[in-house]
Amino acid sequence: MQITSFEQYEENYKKSVENPEQFWGEVAQNFQWRKPWFKVLSWNFKDPEIKWFEGAKLNITENCLDRHLATNGDKPAIIWEPNNPDEESVTLTYKMLHERVCRFANVLKRNGAKKGDRICIYMPMVPELAIAVLACARIGAVHSVIFGGFSAKSIADRINDSQCKLVITADGAYRGNKQIPLKDVIDDALIGCATVEKCIVLTHVRTPVSMLKGRDVWWEDEVKHVNDICDAEEMDAEDMLFILYTSGSTGKPKGVVHTCGGYMVYAGYTFANVFNYQPGEVYFCTADIGWITGHSYIVYGPLSQGATSVLFEGIPTYPSPSRFWDIVEKHKINTLYTAPTAIRSLMSFGEEPLNGKDLSSIRVLGSVGEPINEEAWHWFDEKIGHGKAPIVDTWWQTETGGIMISPIATVTKTKPSFATLPLPGIQPILVDENGNEIEGNGVSGNLCIKFPWPGMLRTTYGDHERCKQTYFSTYENLYFTGDGCLRDEDGYYRITGRVDDVLNVSGHRIGTAEVENAINMHAGVVESAVVGYPHDVKGQGIYAFVINPEMHGEADLTKKDILQTVTRVIGAIAKPDKILFVSGLPKTRSGKIMRRILRKIAEGDTTNLGDTSTLLDPAVVDEIIEASKKY
Numbered sequence: 001m002q003i004t005s006f007e008q009y010e011e012n013y014k015k016s017v018e019n020p021e022q023f024w025g026e027v028a029q030n031f032q033w034r035k036p037w038f039k040v041l042s043w044n045f046k047d048p049e050i051k052w053f054e055g056a057k058l059n060i061t062e063n064c065l066d067r068h069l070a071t072n073g074d075k076p077a078i079i080w081e082p083n084n085p086d087e088e089s090v091t092l093t094y095k096m097l098h099e100r101v102c103r104f105a106n107v108l109k110r111n112g113a114k115k116g117d118r119i120c121i122y123m124p125m126v127p128e129l130a131i132a133v134l135a136c137a138r139i140g141a142v143h144s145v146i147f148g149g150f151s152a153k154s155i156a157d158r159i160n161d162s163q164c165k166l167v168i169t170a171d172g173a174y175r176g177n178k179q180i181p182l183k184d185v186i187d188d189a190l191i192g193c194a195t196v197e198k199c200i201v202l203t204h205v206r207t208p209v210s211m212l213k214g215r216d217v218w219w220e221d222e223v224k225h226v227n228d229i230c231d232a233e234e235m236d237a238e239d240m241l242f243i244l245y246t247s248g249s250t251g252k253p254k255g256v257v258h259t260c261g262g263y264m265v266y267a268g269y270t271f272a273n274v275f276n277y278q279p280g281e282v283y284f285c286t287a288d289i290g291w292i293t294g295h296s297y298i299v300y301g302p303l304s305q306g307a308t309s310v311l312f313e314g315i316p317t318y319p320s321p322s323r324f325w326d327i328v329e330k331h332k333i334n335t336l337y338t339a340p341t342a343i344r345s346l347m348s349f350g351e352e353p354l355n356g357k358d359l360s361s362i363r364v365l366g367s368v369g370e371p372i373n374e375e376a377w378h379w380f381d382e383k384i385g386h387g388k389a390p391i392v393d394t395w396w397q398t399e400t401g402g403i404m405i406s407p408i409a410t411v412t413k414t415k416p417s418f419a420t421l422p423l424p425g426i427q428p429i430l431v432d433e434n435g436n437e438i439e440g441n442g443v444s445g446n447l448c449i450k451f452p453w454p455g456m457l458r459t460t461y462g463d464h465e466r467c468k469q470t471y472f473s474t475y476e477n478l479y480f481t482g483d484g485c486l487r488d489e490d491g492y493y494r495i496t497g498r499v500d501d502v503l504n505v506s507g508h509r510i511g512t513a514e515v516e517n518a519i520n521m522h523a524g525v526v527e528s529a530v531v532g533y534p535h536d537v538k539g540q541g542i543y544a545f546v547i548n549p550e551m552h553g554e555a556d557l558t559k560k561d562i563l564q565t566v567t568r569v570i571g572a573i574a575k576p577d578k579i580l581f582v583s584g585l586p587k588t589r590s591g592k593i594m595r596r597i598l599r600k601i602a603e604g605d606t607t608n609l610g611d612t613s614t615l616l617d618p619a620v621v622d623e624i625i626e627a628s629k630k631y
């Protein structure tokens, strides 16, 4: 299944396009199925309806755990590095992980969970998070992991949208020198969640928490009541594996649905190839399991390939900006997969944090989540990879389930800031505004995919129409990514960023409408408009133009109140970096906000704002410019 030369890549790519069913059918043979499929693929992008490996039966945890036991049972599956470097790291072998997953799967059953039930997971980056995810998959329950930075209201919305029956959480989480009171947040969320019957709480930070009789139980107590034998539930290839909520250009996040068979094949195949993983190597992805990167490339992808996956609880700058390099040295990391934001942030500390660190184990470097600028690419290449480790700049999305456009380590020639070429099976095309294909090289357009791949989303939970409208209706018979893209003279792809109203802040996806809704929930605010602007570290920052709110105290305090409101409604990750109070917003006569103008002002470029004569009140633009200059 592993591609080892560029000629082989070209051959595989050709075959995957000419005969996709044969290609993916052969790739899928590398996995363990209880029953084979009768049809590799049936699809249409109109409805959309996509089925991979129809009729096949499997359980993804048998592929991630059981099948490794005989030969690799004592090999480390997960190495956990705690937030505090003075604490011991923890290694779980495949045997140990299998045992713990089975045991916790029995805890889930004991608490009433069964196949098809939705289970919300809100946990710190500890091994038990991976165990909880896999235990859900073991019994055929659908996990919905929520990143620890989301607020009680965001959690409640997500729990209610998918009617979760159970919640798995912890007393708290560490993040650098901060503690996050996870159980408190869950308690607030659950006030509005009638479907939740049980909440399983892991002890981690040992902070006091409330435990409600009949609802809340301790993880440590529960595991004592069950044994560690749990047969995996037989799942249909197209049964739901998980829901992961993500932001779009409208207010409410969507529950992206991935299914068992196709997702497994795609996550496993792309992991093995993109990172050129070799048996015995130690692989470290710094993402949080609360995002798709953690699902596919900390848990399912690596474990399906019998890899050793490092799970890190902390942040890159705690207790010092040497932390990543200490981890690399300590665990002899061979592959480091991280985000441009982390690279830029570490770069800003200069070379001192790298002094004396042994990074010689590094063989492959990876980047994900946002465009990587050339400066960061070169720093990563020279200072971390010492010019010897290929950088795989991996472009993909929550919806794609796995990496789509990326170099294959040691195979594809890399180019700074380019995601390079599509992986086998992926057929990208660029289209203009009207959906006409832009052919040839040296061109830019909107990035679409014209043929299905096994890891693609199947629906958005509870609202198939929304899936159709969002991804399959902009351009007929195409999956629309929402990204703009350049294809250069060599046919290499470079992702230029979102072309819709979605922001990418530190690699986190946030909808402008979502942030506006949150700001508008502040008692004094009538209307606001949010745009992104270039930010040195985060890639994009959030700039909010707020129509002069009713002040309670001075303007600065009101700004802080607004930030607090956003934190409550969405979570701290969505807090605007800048808030500007203005007397009006640039609107067309039909009332549409001209974001193009606000974006330019936010970028500090007011030289060419284009035609403002169609505005209801053109004078408002000058006023905003003046105010922004004083900011």
Ligand code: PRX
Pocket (backbone or CB within 6 Å): 246, 292, 293, 367, 368, 369, 370, 371, 372, 393, 394, 395, 396, 397, 398, 399, 419, 481, 482, 483, 495, 496, 497, 498, 504, 507, 508, 509
């Ligand atoms: O704009 C693209 C950007 O991140 C978006 C997807 O965000 P999310 O679903 O949260 O998944 C992030 C992790 C896969 C994309 O639409 N993006 C992701 N990877 C890259 C990227 N932009 C440029 N280069 C990348 N390598």
